[in-house]
Amino acid sequence: MGIAKGGVGPVLMLTAFITHAQTNEHVIKYRQATMKAIGGNMAAISLIIKNRFLPQQNLVEHAREIQGASTLIESAFEQEVSSGRTDALPKIWSDWESFLSIVKKMEEESGRLVEIGTSGDLKSITQQVKALARSCGKCHKRFRKPKAKSYKQ
Ligand code: HEC
Numbered sequence: 001m002g003i004a005k006g007g008v009g010p011v012l013m014l015t016a017f018i019t020h021a022q023t024n025e026h027v028i029k030y031r032q033a034t035m036k037a038i039g040g041n042m043a044a045i046s047l048i049i050k051n052r053f054l055p056q057q058n059l060v061e062h063a064r065e066i067q068g069a070s071t072l073i074e075s076a077f078e079q080e081v082s083s084g085r086t087d088a089l090p091k092i093w094s095d096w097e098s099f100l101s102i103v104k105k106m107e108e109e110s111g112r113l114v115e116i117g118t119s120g121d122l123k124s125i126t127q128q129v130k131a132l133a134r135s136c137g138k139c140h141k142r143f144r145k146p147k148a149k150s151y152k153q
Contacts, residue, residue: 028081028084028088031076031088037065038066038136041069042066042132042136045059046129049122049126056117059117060113060117063111063117064110066106066113066132067107070103070106070107070110071107077099080093084151087150087152088144089145091143099139102139102143103139106132106135106136106139109128112128113132116128
């Protein structure tokens with residue numbers, strides 16, 4: 001009787017929910033793929049710096065990739081999706097301007113690394129890599145779930 005009485009409503013609602021969840025999955029996957037690409041470039045930069053190998057031009061290209069990727073973040077995160085297999089905190093959308101200001105910071109710091117990357121001044125380059133890494137950390141600390149609560153756990 002419950003089924004007859006409940007009727008189509010709950011079924012439709014459930015269908016809508018499932019469709020919605022499926023629709024959002026690519027949004028999460030896209031922004032994570034974008035972040036992974038940024039992470040890959042950052043890892044490459046660290047390897048070059050720590051081992052002092054490869055032409056400096058390689059480092060500059062990785063920094064340029066990060067600078068380019070910073071233009072993707074705003075649109076990648078525009079749609080609010082904070083449930084599912086994601087580490088994005090709802091705070092991103094309630095504090096959108098701060099989020100964007102850190103994107104700008106990352107853009108500036110990676111741009112500076114592009115500028116000085118071939119200078120041969122290893123000390124300044126290392127400092128600039130650290131400044132760039134701080135911009136990542138600033139956003140992750142504020143807008144990303146801590147490791148212990150990550151969807152990866
Ligand atoms: C403006 C904010 C912001 C900045 C700047 C930022 N990130 Fe992220 N990053 C995020 C958020 C939010 C997530 C979680 C995304 C999700 O799970 O949906 C994330 C996730 C990641 C991930 C994990 C992706 C995965 O596999 O799930 C890596 C790696 C990463 N970021 C690297 C970096 C590096 C390296 C930098 C700096 C060069 C950086 N990020 C700068 C916000 C930012």
